[in-house]
Amino acid sequence: xxxxxxxxxxxxxxxxxxxxxxxxxxxxxxxxxxxxxxxxxxxxxxxxxxxxxxxxxxxxxxxxxxxxxxxxxxxxxxx
Numbered sequence: 001x002x003x004x005x006x007x008x009x010x011x012x013x014x015x016x017x018x019x020x021x022x023x024x025x026x027x028x029x030x031x032x033x034x035x036x037x038x039x040x041x042x043x044x045x046x047x048x049x050x051x052x053x054x055x056x057x058x059x060x061x062x063x064x065x066x067x068x069x070x071x072x073x074x075x076x077x078x079x
Contacts, residue, residue: 059065 060069
């Protein structure tokens with residue numbers, strides 16, 4: 001949002017120009033400082049997801065976990 005500032009000149013003309021509000025200027029400055037943060041956050045989340053998926057694969061491929069899951073599925077299907 002911009003506000004219009006008007007003033008009378010020596011010749012009596014009324015020039016108009018727009019100036020950004022202070023809050024808008026601060027918002028633009030903060031936005032410029034945070035450029036690239038979303039990409040970094042996305043990268044961190046993806047690394048965490050890949051790590052969790054690797055851990056899940058390791059746990060589920062073990063014989064104990066496979067036996068527990070097979071028992072649960074067999075009990076569920078026997079009803």
